Every structure is written in structure tokens, then in C-alpha cells.
Amino acid sequence: xxxxxxxxxxxxxxxxxxxxxxxxxxxxxxxxxxxxxxxxxxxxxxxxxxxxxxxxxxxxxxxxxxxxxxxxxxxxxxxxxxxxxxxxxxxxxxxxxxxxxxxxxxxxxxxxxxxxxxxxxxxxxxxxxxxxxxxxxxxxxxxxxxxxxxxxxxxxxxxxxxxxxxxxxxxxxxxxxxxxxxxxxxxxxxxx
Amino acid sequence: xxxxxxxxxxxxxxxxxxxxxxxxxxxxxxxxxxxxxxxxxxxxxxxxxxxxxxxxxxxxxxxxxxxxxxxxxxxxxxxxxxxxxxxxxxxxxxxxxxxxxxxxxxxxxxxxxxxxxxxxxxxxxxxxxxxxxxxxxxxxxxxxxxxxxxxxxxxxxxxxxxxxxxxxxxxxxxxxxxxxxxxxxxxxxxxxxxxxxxxxxxxxxxxxxxxxxxxxxxxxxxxx
Numbered sequence: 001x002x003x004x005x006x007x008x009x010x011x012x013x014x015x016x017x018x019x020x021x022x023x024x025x026x027x028x029x030x031x032x033x034x035x036x037x038x039x040x041x042x043x044x045x046x047x048x049x050x051x052x053x054x055x056x057x058x059x060x061x062x063x064x065x066x067x068x069x070x071x072x073x074x075x076x077x078x079x080x081x082x083x084x085x086x087x088x089x090x091x092x093x094x095x096x097x098x099x100x101x102x103x104x105x106x107x108x109x110x111x112x113x114x115x116x117x118x119x120x121x122x123x124x125x126x127x128x129x130x131x132x133x134x135x136x137x138x139x140x141x142x143x144x145x146x147x148x149x150x151x152x153x154x155x156x157x158x159x160x161x162x163x164x165x166x167x168x169x170x171x172x173x174x175x176x177x178x179x180x181x182x183x184x185x186x187x188x189x190x191x192x
Numbered sequence: 193x194x195x196x197x198x199x200x201x202x203x204x205x206x207x208x209x210x211x212x213x214x215x216x217x218x219x220x221x222x223x224x225x226x227x228x229x230x231x232x233x234x235x236x237x238x239x240x241x242x243x244x245x246x247x248x249x250x251x252x253x254x255x256x257x258x259x260x261x262x263x264x265x266x267x268x269x270x271x272x273x274x275x276x277x278x279x280x281x282x283x284x285x286x287x288x289x290x291x292x293x294x295x296x297x298x299x300x301x302x303x304x305x306x307x308x309x310x311x312x313x314x315x316x317x318x319x320x321x322x323x324x325x326x327x328x329x330x331x332x333x334x335x336x337x338x339x340x341x342x343x344x345x346x347x348x349x350x351x352x353x354x355x356x357x358x359x360x361x362x363x364x365x366x367x368x369x370x371x372x373x374x375x376x377x378x379x380x381x382x383x384x385x386x387x388x389x390x391x392x393x394x395x396x397x398x399x400x401x402x403x404x405x406x407x408x409x410x411x412x413x414x415x416x
Contacts, residue, residue, distance in 0.1 A: 028214035037205045063204050070208045072348045074215040075281050088282035092352045 014039075015083045023078035037066060040086060047090050048097070057101055064093040138188040139181075146181035149174050221277035221284070224345060229273055231341050232365070236372040239334055243376040257306040261385070262374055264299030269368035271295045276342065276360035280349030289356040292363055299367070303386045310383070327373045331392035334369035335362075339396070343411050350408030355401055358408070362400035366393040 018040065024032035044065050048058035068089050076085050139150055152163035153174065160171045167174070218224065252258045275291035278284045342361045349357040370389045400407060 025212060026215050026217055028212060030209050030212055033212050034205065034209045037208060041201060041205070059198065059201060063201055066201070066204055066208060068351045070211070072282070072351055074217055075348050077217055077220075077281075077283075080283060085283035089352055092282075 015081050018086075019078060019080075019082040022073070022076055022082055026073060026076070026078070037069075041066070044086075044090055047087070048094055051094050052097055052101065054101075057097055061090075061094045061097040064097065065090045068093055134189060135185075138185050141188070142181055142184055145169070145173075145177045146184065149177035150181045150185075153178055218281075218348070221281060222274065225274045225277040228277070228342055228345055228364075229270060232269070232273075232338050232368050235337050235341075236334065236368065240372055240375050245375050246377065249375055257302055257309055260298065260302035261306060262371060264295060264302045265367045265371045265374070265389075266295075268292050268295030268299050269364050269371065272360045272364035272367060273342075276346060276357055276364055279353055279360060280346045280357040282352045286353075286356060289360055292360065292367075295367070296363075303390070306385070307383055325388075327377050328388045328392050330373045330377065331366060331369045331389060332396070334372050335365040335392075335396055338365035338368065339400070343407060347408065347411035350405075350411070354404040354408050358400040358404045359397055362396045363393065366396040 018036060021032045021036035021039075025036055041062060044062045045058060048061040048065075049055070052058040052061055065086075069086070072089075076082070139147060142150065148167055148169075149163070152158045152166055153160070158166065160174055163169075163174050164171050169177070253262070271294065272292040275288045278288035278291075279286060339362060342365055343358075346357055346361060370393060373389070
């Protein structure tokens with residue numbers, strides 16, 4: 001959709017008006033200068049937005065153009081059209097801003113609203129929930145001793161001593177049960 | 193953000209309006225180029241008067257290829273100065289930067305013609321290479337005041353057309369300096385002229401182009 005600013009290219013009458021305002025501004029007329037800068041700003045904004053899609057960058061470019069226009073205002077010859085002079089300055093500042101944008105985006109990484117949890121791509125792939133259900137089912141299908149070992153040592157993250165105290169099973173028995181449980185889970189979930 | 197950006201732009205406009213002082217529009221570029229050429233003639237005349245014209249300069253000038261070489265350098269300098277003052281203005285076409293090309297073509301053609309004449313006259317000995325730091329250094333030294341005067345006159349080109357302006361400007365200063373050096377230093381094989389005069393011109397244009405931002409920064413208009 002086009003913004004209302006985009007249709008603000010000046011006609012010949014407006015160019016003559018701007019030229020007269022700029023000539024008055026060169027003479028130190030503040031009111032004329034304010035009117036000129038206020039009138040050209042939407043036109044500059046439209047020019048900048050054709051090349052710079054982020055409104056903040058376009059606005060920075062507009063401000064750069066205004067600053068340059070101010071610092072070299074004596075290079076404008078009131079006998080010549082105003083628009084080519086203005087557009088030449090604007091193009092230069094817009095190109096500078098595009099260069100800055102390219103340099104900045106080269107160092108930045110866009111972050112999605114749904115951030116990744118781990119660097120490895122597999123961890124962020126779809127089907128995570130399905131894998132979790134399958135694992136829980138496989139654990140539930142284990143013999144009671146092995147299931148208890150997995151629950152205490154892996155899901156509750158207990159040490160062997162704590163698990164031994166909690167379950168009453170000896171440490172070697174828990175180790176064996178855990179070993180067998182992993183083997184069984186591997187068999188149940190691994191590649192068929 | 194956009195609203196904040198617009199507000200900042202409005203604040204900037206208020207600051208710029210408060211800062212405005214009357215300025216006189218620049219004089220037409222051709223007049224300013226002529227003014228710089230007048231300065232260049234004065235500087236070159238002073239240097240040549242201090243060192244003295246070499247005795248064989250007028251004799252040498254009777255030969256076609258010296259005439260062409262000198263005219264080529266002179267034409268390059270004048271056209272490059274006119275080009276620099278025009279291209280420095282934002283609303284003048286960039287094609288002004290091509291104006292010195294006919295002068296450069298004549299200069300290179302005359303050097304090629306001179307090399308051929310040297311070959312016919314002296315055979316392979318006419319191509320003997322040597323070191324001519326004197327003319328190299330002289331071109332650089334004469335170019336210095338000319339370049340400073342030019343940069344001061346073209347300082348407003350910095351924000352918009354720095355590269356084309358400085359390339360033409362340095363070409364103007366160095367080509368006219370090469371003309372000046374021809375008047376007090378000679379007796380060289382044309383190949384040497386190509387290497388040392390051409391080398392000095394290329395070095396100045398290259399350095400000017402490379403360090404255009406810094407050079408214009410020395411004479412930059414004051415920020416608002």
C-alpha cells in the first residue's frame with residue numbers, strides 16, 4: 001500500500017516556490033527557511049522510504065539531508081531549479097544510510113519471537129511432544145525395579161546413594177536396574 | 193518510533209532555523225575556476241622566476257612533440273579545474289568530470305609520439321631508464337599550494353561530491369605543476385617524462401581520491 005507521502009513530488013510551481021524560499025533563506029529569512037524545511041520534509045521522507053524500508057532509517061536519512069542542505073546552502077544558485085539540487089543531496093545521504101544499514105545488518109542476527117532452546121537444530125524440530133509421549137510410555141512399560149531406577153536416578157535426578165535410601169535397593173542393584181532399563185528403552189525407542 | 197523520529201526531525205528543523213545566518217550564493221563555477229587558474233599562474237610564475245627558465249626551453253618548444261606535450265598538460269590542467277568547480281556543485285551533471293579527457297588524451301598521445309621520436313633518433317638507448325626525483329619532487333611541491341587553494345575553494349563539495357571533485361582538482365593541480373616543471377627542468381627521454389610526471393600526477397590523484405574525506409575534513413563547513 002502506498003503511503004500518502006509518496007505522491008508528494010513537487011510540480012513546477014512548487015519548485016519555483018521552494019526556489020524563492022531558499023533564496024530568502026540564503027538572505028537569512030527564518031520564516032522562509034522554516035517553511036521550506038517543513039514543506040520539503042514529507043517529500044524527502046517519501047524519497048528515503050523508497051530505498052530504506054525501516055521508518056527509523058528513513059527518518060535518519062531525512063535528518064542527514066536537512067543537515068547537509070543547511071551546511072552547503074550557499075551552493076544553491078537561485079537562478080536554477082531547486083529540486084535537482086535537493087534531490088542530488090538527498091540521494092547522496094540516502095546512499096550513505098543504505099551503506100550504514102548494510103554494515104549494521106551484516107553484524108546483527110534477527111531473533112525470531114519463538115527463540116530456539118538449543119543450538120542443535122534437531123532439538124528444535126517438530127515432533128518434540130510426540131517423542132516425549134513415546135518415552136513416557138516406554139518407561140511405564142518397564143519392569144517395576146527398572147522403572148523405579150529411571151524415575152529416581154534420571155527423572156528426579158537423585159544420586160545413587162539417595163536413590164538407594166529412598167527405594168531400599170542396594171547401590172549395585174540400582175546400577176544394574178538402570179543399565180537394563182536404558183537397554184530396554186533403547187530397544188523400544190531406537191531405530192526399528 | 194516513527195512519531196519519535198518525526199518529532200526529532202521537527203526539533204532539528206527548529207535548531208537549523210535558529211542557526212541560520214545570511215550566506216552569499218557561490219559565484220558561477222566558471223568564474224571561480226578562472227580565479228583559481230589565476231592563483232595557479234601566480235604560484236607557477238613565482239616558482240619559475242625563482243629557479244629560472246632553462247636555456248633550451250624555447251628551442252625545445254620549436255619541436256612538435258614538446259609543443260603537444262606541453263599543450264596537453266596545460267589543457268588537462270585547465271579543463272580539470274573547470275570540471276572540478278562544476279562537478280563540485282550538487283545540481284551539475286557528474287559528466288563534467290569527463291571534461292579533462294580530451295586534454296589527457298592529447299597529453300598521452302604526445303608522450304607516445306615523443307617515445308616514438310626518441311626511438312627513431314636514438315634507438316633502444318632512447319628508452320634508457322633513470323631516476324628523476326627532482327621533477328617528481330618539484331611537481332609534488334608546486335602541487336601543494338595549488339591543491340590547498342583548490343580545496344579551500346571547493347570545501348563545500350565535501351558532503352556531496354567528494355571523489356569526483358578531488359580527482360579533477362588534483363589532476364588540475366598536478367598537470368599545471370608538470371607544465372611548470374617542464375619550464376625549468378628538461379633534457380629527459382620522453383619515457384622518463386611518462387614515468388616521473390605521469391607518476392606524480394597519478395600519485396596525487398590517487399592519494400586525493402583515497403583520502404578525500406580527511407582532506408575535505410580539513411576545510412569542512414562548520415556543522416549546525
